[in-house]
Amino acid sequence: MLKKLQIFALILSLFSSFSINAFAIPLPDNPFTLNGTNQYARIPYNNVLEFTTGTIEMWVKPDWVAGSVSTNLCLISERENSTRYSFHINKNLDGIGLYNNNTYATISYSFTQGNWYHIAFVMTNTNTEIFINGTSIGFTGNRINTAITGLPVKIGISQVAGNFAGNEFFKGAIDEVRIWNTVRTQNQIQTNMSNSIATNSSGLTAYYPVDAGVTTEANRATRVLKDYTANSFNGTLYNYWDATITTGDASSVTVSSASVDGNVTDDGGNTVTQRGIVYSASNTTPTVADTKVPAGSGTGIFSSTLTGLAAHTTYYARAYAINSLGTFYGSTIQFTTKTLQTITFNPIPTKTYGDADFDPGATASSGLAVAYTSSDQTIATIINNKVHIAGTGTVNITASQAGDNNYDAATAVTQNLSVNKALLTVTATNQTKTYGTANPELTAGYTGFVNGETSANLTTRPTISTPATTTSPVGSYPINVSGAVAANYQITYMNGSLSVYPGIQTITFTTPPKTYGEPDFPVSATASSGLPITYSSS
Structure with a gap:
């Protein structure tokens, strides 16, 4: 915004009789610059801005070498595929003119690169008069094309898309843009061009004095070019902020692949058409010229899987985002792919139920500890990394090594274990x-x-x-x-x-008393077994 410039109004009136090139015009204090490549401001269509007669004023500093651009650069326009009006400074800095969809009519004027100029375009029903530094330099001989309607106002470009897209971006700086629906007189222009004006001035439909820091990070979120009239026809600034992107850590790193995350937190006001991860084993700051793995578009978190990597190799990677401003990168991270490891596991001798727990004897080329699993817990279990025989039969013992930060998981090896019965x-x-x-x-x-x-x-x-x-x-x-x-x-x-x-038996034998000379007599003895008794004499 122009500030404390009232003293220059007096200077301007004192020197009004001199050549307009002689004015010592003060520089505006808060201009916004335009890079001549893609920066501009856009004010959405509103019929209030679509005057039939009116005036547009602005402070302008062209900043290119005469003849160094290919076409006449645009100051302000209502133009898309058709044109209501489009004001330009000639590419050779030797004139200024109006294009009205039919003709481009110019007035000769010698601009100097890097100098500030106050320019006023006064548009009537029949013609257009141009004032520079408060003095008329003549009429273009054409007028705005009032038959064409419904277009936005753009500052610093006429056409973003189409045949002239990218050719007419203004290179320099602009400040104090005023749009009037009245025809301003030379006196009004001279009196007010170096002063801030009241936002409720009669006939003023839009006023863009340009706030300090309008193209800094402070304005990134809204990108607003504020209209200080009650109409609030705020504009939007384009292509002043880079896309913001961060690179996450590498994860799921293997011998030949890895995943790397990224996050486009802000597109800078320009849609991200591609995002992803770039990486290289030799370039410590990889770009899209190296290997890239796209991962969609727009803002937000994304992840890319990098494949075909070499084992035990250090890679550098970072997230990237592409929009109309260019390609932007997050910080670079590095990771090292893992080393292959193998397991040596010899056949297991036949065991017998009851044998003591034993070490299956597998080893990993990495030197890391090998773990075991059993396919049948009723035959063999693993206790303290040894095989414990729990039953008889045939079981598979599998040796595995999960890897660590340096080694990839090994391919598991299986051996058959036969356990005989005791x-x-x-x-x-x-x-x-x-x-x-x-x-x-x-x-x-x-x-x-x-x-x-x-x-x-x-x-x-x-x-x-x-x-x-x-x-x-x-x-x-x-x-x-x-x-x-x-x-x-x-x-x-x-x-x-x-x-x-044989069983134990007893004999019952009672001896009767006898006298010598008595006749023979029977004896009677019995065995407890019932067996026959035999007799003998001593």
Whole structure:
């Protein structure tokens, strides 16, 4: 905004009789610059701005070498594919003119690169008069095209898209833009051009005195070019702020791939058409000229997966975003792909139920500890990284190594483990009995139980039998044992014997008293067994 410039109004009036090139015009204090490439301001269409006759004033500083641009650069316009009006300074800095969709009419004037000029375009029904530094330099001979309506006002460009897009961006600085729906006189222009004006001035439809810092970070969020009239026809500034993007950490790093996140937190007012991650093993600040992995468009968080990487290699990566202003990057991170490792796992010897826990013996080329898993917990379990035999049969023992920050996970290796049954011998206990008595209880003993197991672990107890009976004669009879079942044992049997011994008998023999000479007489004795008695004399 122009401030404290009233003293120059007096200077201007004192020197009004001199050549307009002789004025010592003070520089505006808060202009906004335009880079001649893509920067401009846009005020949305409003019919109040679509006057039939009126005046546009502005302070202007052209900043290009005469002839260094390819076309006449635009100061202000109502133009898209058609044109209501479009005011330009000639590319050679030798004139200024109006394009009205039919003709571009110019008035000769010598501009100097880097100098400030106050320019007023006074538009009537029939013609357009141009004032520079408060003095008329003549008429263009054409007028604004009032038949064309519905267009926005743009400062610093006429056409953003189309045949002239990118060719007519103004290069320099602009301040104190005033749009009137009245035809301003030379006196009004001269009196007020170096002064701030009242925002409610008669006929003033829009007033852009330009705030300090309008193109700084303070205005990034709104990008507003404020209209200080009650109409509030605020404009929007374009292409003054870079896109803001951050690079996240690398994750899921393997031998040949990694994921890197990014976040476009602000597009700077220009849509991000592509975003992603760039990376290189040699360039510490990679660009899109290196390898890139696109990940969509717009703002927000994204992730790119980098593939085809070399093992054990350091890479540099950063997020990028592309919009109409160019390509922007986040900070560079670095990560190192992991090293391959392999597992050596020799075949496991056959084991027997009851064998002690053992180390399967696998090793990793990285030197990292190997872990094991069992495919059947009823046959083998892993305790303290050793194999504990829990049953018999066949089981797969798998050796694995998950890797760390430096090594990738190894390919798992599996070996077969066969566990044989333990040998269990069931031996019938030898027994004896006396003839005529009942058979004793038949029992058996066990040899070969492991792991603290006993006959209680038999799923089926053995059958023990003998052919001997109570009345079997004295002799030796077999005790047979068979039929025992135990899940983890191979059972063999050893039969016993039952020895039948003669029974103990008594004789009852009463001797009758006899006298010598008496005749022979029968004797009578009985055996408790009932067996016949034989007699003998001593």
